[in-house]
Amino acid sequence: MMEEIFTPSGTSPLEAHSDCHSHGGGKGGEAAPHPETAPSGSRRKTGRGLWVASKSWLLRFLAFFGIYASSSVCPFCGSPGCPVGAGGAAVIGGTLAFLWQYGLDIIKKGRGVILRIIETSKGGFMLLQKIDHHEIFRPKCDSTKEVLHSIARFEADISPVFPYLNAELGGWDYDQKNQVLLLKLSAGKWITLHAHEIAIRGARDIEESEALLKWIQSQINEIYERREEIVPRYTSQAGLKVMEILKLTPMTNCKACGYATCMAYAAALREGETSIQDCPPLWEEKYREKREKLQAYLESYGWRALDAA
Numbered sequence: 001m002m003e004e005i006f007t008p009s010g011t012s013p014l015e016a017h018s019d020c021h022s023h024g025g026g027k028g029g030e031a032a033p034h035p036e037t038a039p040s041g042s043r044r045k046t047g048r049g050l051w052v053a054s055k056s057w058l059l060r061f062l063a064f065f066g067i068y069a070s071s072s073v074c075p076f077c078g079s080p081g082c083p084v085g086a087g088g089a090a091v092i093g094g095t096l097a098f099l100w101q102y103g104l105d106i107i108k109k110g111r112g113v114i115l116r117i118i119e120t121s122k123g124g125f126m127l128l129q130k131i132d133h134h135e136i137f138r139p140k141c142d143s144t145k146e147v148l149h150s151i152a153r154f155e156a157d158i159s160p161v162f163p164y165l166n167a168e169l170g171g172w173d174y175d176q177k178n179q180v181l182l183l184k185l186s187a188g189k190w191i192t193l194h195a196h197e198i199a200i201r202g203a204r205d206i207e208e209s210e211a212l213l214k215w216i217q218s219q220i221n222e223i224y225e226r227r228e229e230i231v232p233r234y235t236s237q238a239g240l241k242v243m244e245i246l247k248l249t250p251m252t253n254c255k256a257c258g259y260a261t262c263m264a265y266a267a268a269l270r271e272g273e274t275s276i277q278d279c280p281p282l283w284e285e286k287y288r289e290k291r292e293k294l295q296a297y298l299e300s301y302g303w304r305a306l307d308a309a
């Protein structure tokens with residue numbers, strides 16, 4: 001049910017607004033980030049990921065170096081085992097190991113860059129260029145009358161970008177069959193994307209509602225343009241199980257995280273309202289295995305904290 005419709009409009013692109021800070025929310029009442037300055041990149045590579053990458057590069061390097069060094073002679077003196085020849089084998093081995101490990105990524109990124117150049121030279125391509133109608137309203141069921149909802153409609157089909165948005169922005173729920181993607185932001189704001197419609201819930205005023213629409217429109221276009229470089233994700237955070245998370249906490253109910261029990265912490269973690277860093281015991285050496293398993297479990301569902309959305 002709707003009432004108090006504010007801006008039935010057909011304008012696009014939407015006007016930019018400089019003030020889009022929330023009133024704050026979540027644990028500790030921290031201010032939510034401005035949507036246009038919120039990070040949109042993939043997760044940073046962990047220290048463990050770097051260690052694994054270095055180890056596999058080293059193994060490949062040793063293999064290539066060994067093969068080359070054992071079957072070649074120095075190009076200058078013609079003798080096997082010469083230090084100059086060994087140095088050359090090290091350079092060639094290192095280069096081959098690097099190409100083996102990252103060659104496909106380099107080709108893929110290069111292809112993405114070339115495609116972008118072609119699209120730009122043709123005048124650019126935007127998946128969602130024009131919003132046909134943006135209706136902002138106050139929900140009848142909201143007795144506090146402190147939040148606004150809005151619906152934007154358009155002709156373009158934005159569903160092809162959903163798996164990439166899900167990967168980059170950490171979708172809360174992705175229904176691939178019906179092509180619906182739900183993004184949860186901090187302070188109770190939600191953005192639900194359908195093929196021809198975007199619903200925004202929980203904006204505090206018209207300016208924020210329009211700024212959120214402008215932000216998600218820019219994310220849709222920017223991420224779709226970079227899709228060749230992104231691994232699409234079809235799972236979502238909603239698949240996380242509280243009990244699975246609980247099993248990977250220290251289960252001491254020490255309250256150091258600010259929650260009364262590990263169960264309460266696990267439930268909040270699933271919602272993205274807290275993070276692994278907020279459980280100090282988890283960072284003790286004796287819980288390292290649990291922590292690593294928990295990190296892997298969360299990442300396998302594209303988990304991210306609400307204030308990073």
Ligand code: SF4
Pocket residue numbers: 249250251252253254255256257258259260261262265266278279280281282
């Ligand atoms: S700090 Fe960790 S161990 Fe302590 S109650 Fe919170 S989740 Fe449980």
